Amino acid sequence: MAVPITVITDTSVLINFLVIDQVTLLVALADRRIVVTDHVRNEVTQHYSTQLARLEQALQAGLLDEISVTDLAEVALFAQLTATGLGVGECSAIAVAANRGHELAIDDKTACKRVAQLYPAINVLTTELIVVELIRQGVLDVAAADAIKLDWKQNHRFRLPFGSFSDRFNP
Numbered sequence: 001m002a003v004p005i006t007v008i009t010d011t012s013v014l015i016n017f018l019v020i021d022q023v024t025l026l027v028a029l030a031d032r033r034i035v036v037t038d039h040v041r042n043e044v045t046q047h048y049s050t051q052l053a054r055l056e057q058a059l060q061a062g063l064l065d066e067i068s069v070t071d072l073a074e075v076a077l078f079a080q081l082t083a084t085g086l087g088v089g090e091c092s093a094i095a096v097a098a099n100r101g102h103e104l105a106i107d108d109k110t111a112c113k114r115v116a117q118l119y120p121a122i123n124v125l126t127t128e129l130i131v132v133e134l135i136r137q138g139v140l141d142v143a144a145a146d147a148i149k150l151d152w153k154q155n156h157r158f159r160l161p162f163g164s165f166s167d168r169f170n171p
Contacts, residue, residue: 004033007125008097009105011043011089016107016127018044018051019156020148023058028139029130034105038068039092067096074099086111097122105130128160132168142166
């Protein structure tokens, strides 16, 4: 059995799946293990009470793993990144992904640009790319993905800049 690729998620990607009560989709990515940092969990605790209950359930069920940012190299990277104005959850996720060579799930455009500049070797997964991959893997079909996209837009202030996932999906 192959060792799964670890994906460190920031708050934005995690919340997108928690708000629709579909963390099972996030963790359905083949060969991926989804991990949140303690800073991301704290952001969810402070700002997203409904989603916190769902996060706690996912952690208790072993769907997600949580790690603390205590490694000295990660703490130093975290401090450097927070000085640039990025959010705490983003900074912790980037620091861990950069230090440990993991993939990063993040949506914030400024943070994505910073990652591309500072850590070009990090594979970045956005919510959009995750959904496209779920379609490729047969976990979702385009109609279900479009329904989720519409739910995000109408009920959760998350918008993707295209009409349908069929526009993004190349079999």
